[in-house]
Amino acid sequence: MVERTTPWQEALMDIVVIGAGYAGTLAANRLRKRAPDAHITVVNPRDDFIERVRLHEQIAGSGTAARPLTEMLADGIACETASVDKIGDGTVTLDSGRNLDFDYAVLATGSIADPIPGAIPVGTWEGAEQARAALAALPAGGIVTVIGGGLTGIETAAEVAEARPDLRVRLVSDTVAASLSVGARRHVRRTLDRLTVEIVAGRVIEIDGTTLRLRSGDELDSDLTLWAIFAAVPDLAARSGLAVDADGRALVDATLRSTTDPRVFAVGDCAAVPGMRMACATAAPQGAHAADTLVRMSKGQEPRPFSLGYAGQGMSLGRHDGLQQITDRADVPYRLFLRGPIAAFVKERVCRLAANASRAGYTVWLRGPRR
Structure with a gap:
């Protein structure tokens, strides 16, 4: 057994990651590589990793959006197929009533749709x-x-x-x-x-x-x-007593730690980070930053503020057409954009890279614009 001699090293012993989307999966895999002595548990309501950027393909029957989590999570990461009822004082309570103790938790539950009755949401696996x-x-x-x-x-x-x-x-x-x-x-x-x-x-x-x-x-x-x-996020943060904004997103400081409980990091769609949009281009860097911050703290180093700059927005328009909008780091579009088959090819490559980055626990991103 590895002896831990500092409080921060000891704090890395038990880490619970709530949600296995782009942010949660990347954070867990990155921690596994950079903090090999930590005990990491991922809690997710299904045993699949869902590529949300491919859900429109799932709906139309032109592609698939699900991969087994066993193929996405590194060896040594425990996985619980469950929903979380509450994040308490160092404890995550599952819908089964079982408790998971943590020294640190990463909240990565993403966003949800809130359709009017009679409409089917396309942004969830069940809806798709x-x-x-x-x-x-x-x-x-x-x-x-x-x-x-x-x-x-x-x-x-x-x-x-x-x-x-x-x-x-x-x-x-x-x-x-x-x-x-x-x-x-x-x-x-x-x-x-x-x-x-x-x-x-x-x-x-x-x-x-x-x-x-x-x-x-x-x-x-x-x-x-x-x-x-x-237009909505799961209410887990709110019902757990964490501070949230008007849309229910967890309020965080500059390092992505909850302003209510510094043991909880919030990343991706469920985190209230000014200037960020809902996208895997946001979720992956935030998941990586949370993991890196935990590693820095384990070494007695001060956490660094999160900074992210965008480079563009992309979409597919069927299987053979697409659009890649070039933006500045604040996500403001330039006049320049790519279209047609080359844009469709770029979009496909971006989708693959997003999933592979989560599996590898590795991603890169631009620093944000100067304010």
């Missing part, structure tokens, strides 16, 4: 599987409506339209591709038009059977309605 089955059962001529004009909604509408040209596909949103440059938005609309995706400006406020009611008072028919808006 439900949508896949419903889409496969739709006869020719059926109407699919995607609610949400962000990158997820656009990818979903394009993927479904390409995979099922026998269906009518529409996208409903107040705005479409608002985070992109003018030229990039123009390309998105042209591509959706080529795929015969109808764009309807508005907001759906109610679903009654196969009828969608818009805020304007207009009504639309829809045989399958998909919700592609992310």
